[in-house]
Amino acid sequence: MPLRGVYTGIAPMLRLILCLLLSTSALAQTEDVLQLYRALAANGLDRARVFRIRDATLDIEDLHITLNDGVMALMQPIDGHTTGAFFAGDGEVLVFPPKQSERESMALHTGSAVLEERFTTAFFRFSDDFSAQLGFSTRGPTEDPAAFVDKWDPAVRSLANVDALEVLGMLTRVTPPESRPQRFFHARLASSRLGTFDLFLDTDYEEQVFLAQANVVEGAFYYDMWAAFPMRSARFARSASQTSEQPATGLGRRDIAIRGYEVDARIEPPHQLEGTANVNIDVLEGGDRVLMFQLSRSLKVSSVSMDGDTALGFIQNEALQGGELARRGNDLVTVVFPEPLQAGQKLKLRFRYAGPVMSEAGGGLMYVGARGIWYPNRGLSMADYDVTFTYPSAWTLLATGKKVSEQESGGEKQTRWVSERPLPLAGFNLGEYVESSAKAGPTSVQSFAARAPSAEFPRKPTSMAGSPPVSRGNRRQQEQGRSDYVVEERSPVIAAHAPLVAQDAARAIDFLSAHVGPFPYSTLALTQMPGHDSYGWPGLIFLSSYAYLSSDERRGLSVGPVQDALYGRLVTSHETAHQWWGDSLMRAGYRDDWLVEGIANYYAMLMIRADYPDDVRLLMDNYRERLLGKAVTGRPMKDAGPVTMGTRLFSSRVPGAYETILYGRGTWLIRMLHELLRDTCDAPASGCADPDDAFFQVMRKLYQAHLGGTFSTYDLQRAFEEALPRSSWHDGRQSLDWFFEGWVNGAAIPRLSLESVRISTRAGKTVAAGKLMQSDASDSLVTAVPIYAEREPGKLVYVGRVFADGVETAFRLPVPASARRLVLDPYQTILRQP
Numbered sequence: 001m002p003l004r005g006v007y008t009g010i011a012p013m014l015r016l017i018l019c020l021l022l023s024t025s026a027l028a029q030t031e032d033v034l035q036l037y038r039a040l041a042a043n044g045l046d047r048a049r050v051f052r053i054r055d056a057t058l059d060i061e062d063l064h065i066t067l068n069d070g071v072m073a074l075m076q077p078i079d080g081h082t083t084g085a086f087f088a089g090d091g092e093v094l095v096f097p098p099k100q101s102e103r104e105s106m107a108l109h110t111g112s113a114v115l116e117e118r119f120t121t122a123f124f125r126f127s128d129d130f131s132a133q134l135g136f137s138t139r140g141p142t143e144d145p146a147a148f149v150d151k152w153d154p155a156v157r158s159l160a161n162v163d164a165l166e167v168l169g170m171l172t173r174v175t176p177p178e179s180r181p182q183r184f185f186h187a188r189l190a191s192s193r194l195g196t197f198d199l200f201l202d203t204d205y206e207e208q209v210f211l212a213q214a215n216v217v218e219g220a221f222y223y224d225m226w227a228a229f230p231m232r233s234a235r236f237a238r239s240a241s242q243t244s245e246q247p248a249t250g251l252g253r254r255d256i257a258i259r260g261y262e263v264d265a266r267i268e269p270p271h272q273l274e275g276t277a278n279v280n281i282d283v284l285e286g287g288d289r290v291l292m293f294q295l296s297r298s299l300k301v302s303s304v305s306m307d308g309d310t311a312l313g314f315i316q317n318e319a320l321q322g323g324e325l326a327r328r329g330n331d332l333v334t335v336v337f338p339e340p341l342q343a344g345q346k347l348k349l350r351f352r353y354a355g356p357v358m359s360e361a362g363g364g365l366m367y368v369g370a371r372g373i374w375y376p377n378r379g380l381s382m383a384d385y386d387v388t389f390t391y392p393s394a395w396t397l398l399a400t401g402k403k404v405s406e407q408e409s410g411g412e413k414q415t416r417w418v419s420e421r422p423l424p425l426a427g428f429n430l431g432e433y434v435e436s437s438a439k440a441g442p443t444s445v446q447s448f449a450a451r452a453p454s455a456e457f458p459r460k461p462t463s464m465a466g467s468p469p470v471s472r473g474n475r476r477q478q479e480q481g482r483s484d485y486v487v488e489e490r491s492p493v494i495a496a497h498a499p500l501v502a503q504d505a506a507r508a509i510d511f512l513s514a515h516v517g518p519f520p521y522s523t524l525a526l527t528q529m530p531g532h533d534s535y536g537w538p539g540l541i542f543l544s545s546y547a548y549l550s551s552d553e554r555r556g557l558s559v560g561p562v563q564d565a566l567y568g569r570l571v572t573s574h575e576t577a578h579q580w581w582g583d584s585l586m587r588a589g590y591r592d593d594w595l596v597e598g599i600a601n602y603y604a605m606l607m608i609r610a611d612y613p614d615d616v617r618l619l620m621d622n623y624r625e626r627l628l629g630k631a632v633t634g635r636p637m638k639d640a641g642p643v644t645m646g647t648r649l650f651s652s653r654v655p656g657a658y659e660t661i662l663y664g665r666g667t668w669l670i671r672m673l674h675e676l677l678r679d680t681c682d683a684p685a686s687g688c689a690d691p692d693d694a695f696f697q698v699m700r701k702l703y704q705a706h707l708g709g710t711f712s713t714y715d716l717q718r719a720f721e722e723a724l725p726r727s728s729w730h731d732g733r734q735s736l737d738w739f740f741e742g743w744v745n746g747a748a749i750p751r752l753s754l755e756s757v758r759i760s761t762r763a764g765k766t767v768a769a770g771k772l773m774q775s776d777a778s779d780s781l782v783t784a785v786p787i788y789a790e791r792e793p794g795k796l797v798y799v800g801r802v803f804a805d806g807v808e809t810a811f812r813l814p815v816p817a818s819a820r821r822l823v824l825d826p827y828q829t830i831l832r833q834p
Helices: 003-041 100-110 145-160 164-172 232-241 323-328 472-479 494-515 551-556 561-577 590-609 613-628 643-649 657-682 693-706 713-722 737-744
Strands: 045-060 063-075 084-095 115-126 138-141 184-191 195-202 209-217 220-229 256-268 272-283 290-294 300-306 310-316 332-336 346-356 358-360 365-368 384-392 396-399 402-409 412-418 428-431 433-440 443-450 460-463 487-490 523-529 535-537 540-544 751-762 765-775 782-792 795-805 808-814 821-824
Touching (some): 003 164, 003 310, 045 145, 084 145, 084 184, 100 115, 100 220, 100 643, 115 145, 365 523, 396 412, 428 523, 433 523, 443 494, 494 523, 494 561, 494 590, 551 561, 561 590, 590 657, 590 713, 657 713, 693 713, 713 737, 765 782, 765 795, 765 821, 795 808
Parallel strands (some): 256 384, 443 523, 523 540
Antiparallel strands (some): 045 138, 063 084, 084 115, 184 195, 195 209, 209 220, 256 272, 272 346, 290 332, 300 346, 310 332, 384 412, 396 428, 402 412, 433 443, 751 765, 782 821
């Protein structure tokens, strides 16, 4: 056999053997990390290190802990590291949040703006030897160390796995000497007044310090975040550099960037999904041995490999309990690497997984119960997607991206969807649909509704064709068995309204394209989603079944006027607006969630305003009423906190506050900013062609500047300040600090009134003077209030804007000579109490 023939025959075998050797070596190298994790997750107390402790202090940035008198046991050392301790006795903790909004959040949950609390037990977990920092004034053996360990060791072992992943990540990370210190510290304290609560310091987050507590209210689990803020040294470093950069958004460490996904998913209704996902990664910060990914716990990972041939170890869902699950928000897969990652390194990870992640809604509707975690990811982040689905031919599948191919064989369809631009996440829907379509310029809009009557709506008695209508009298006859005609039970026919849904979305696209920019994708698909909620992905919207009903059908289901306006007028436009605000442009962090909801909702309001002004007033009034109303716990909704609390508004203290504040107050805040720009257009002879132009120009510029990336509350403030007319300057400054500090980072809904108003004419000039009163708000709240003069009944003219600064503000305004009285904010442009 020629040498070449021998080589070509042996080479594939050599490559296979080499790959197997490399894979075996990599797995051997990761086994030490997996063993370290298992030891950390099962760590218990060390019987040889139990001490009597008195007057010991632990100062870690903003966390001040004093152990007055008691017993402390250190945890067993692992690989030379002590990573925890347990204390029982008398202790005290002091934490002073640096910002007013965080002190108010602390007060909501604890009754005090400052956490100053005595505790009786404390579980500590840390990534470096904090025990060495304890300044013991008295330290010696306790009388019966074995009894102490026997009593508390079971609780310590049950808590050990909660933080095992964080400690593992810190202990295995290799950082250059010049890098900032990496720290993780967790204290779980128990007090007689507050119960059990958590303190954290984690340098992997922008807000390194956070305090929280797990609670259950009416069967619902909450992880209440009491306060979150950058640690003291980070604040001082920023102050020393005199930087004007935007504040922390609450994001975690940006150690990697995911550039693209290649996913192959096989769907077997009603529940099963089997997937292979290739994740293309750029390493931004080197040194990590482990990376965490989100993936539904319903999907079991069978293997993870790197660059096609190196098998990697992984940990799935072993560490998720209670508060940790709430902190993370989703289930986890932690991938273990044989060596520390290097900055600039490019990886391709392949995950193989399967499980019952699909949910069946009935009536030929399927959906992904896990939404954005049906494939491994790190949360919202712009990336390219190439996704192939295989599923039964009888079903229709819609997905994010553009469908580039479709083939059918053996009773199965296979479709491939490729993103036209980077997307923040990917999703899909599956159903037996009736399709309708519409056009919005070059954009194709498709609406998909269940072919079968929806099982979620009760069946209503309706007379069959040709039979007399069912009146109260003849229905009684029917019940008594004396009717000579038949009554058929029918449910609303969802498919009948699919064309109207497509047309509504097409009108929304036309409106938003004219005022924001071209539709970001070539197509938009809207699919029916059971229940009251609607949400979507880029190019794909899950729309509540209620939006597919007529007003008569909704009223027949006891849907009130507000909900009828919401489903009939607003929701389709709102979700379509998210294609710009939220999908092609993401919020920067959890504190900016309100931006995408408030802006999308306000654009939807502007769109329907001309044809349905009464609905807009009804919805805005309802938002205000809900903010002023109370939660099931009896607390006022508005007191849950400002919009910048984001997901922290999901709390046991004020259940339901997230939607009420982000959608309601968020929409009002965007409206108030809009009104500041319209100020000069309201003045007589302003010459404005369209009073909305300035607002649309600001928002268009903001969108274009950040398209394909993220934007924050800070970015919104700067955009509006650049266009702020002089008449809306406060204290002579072209700044909106007063608005964003008092209104965006505040929660007040003030009461405003005019008092002691006098209108007088001297030297041919008519002037109105008086006092603008502001109550039910802090003394520091500033509110820009438009004032109008009434010349004759029903005839109002704008005369100026007065800044209510504190409780009482004196003003003087020139008014028309015919002015009879002044009217405060007659068009309800300010979120205020009625």
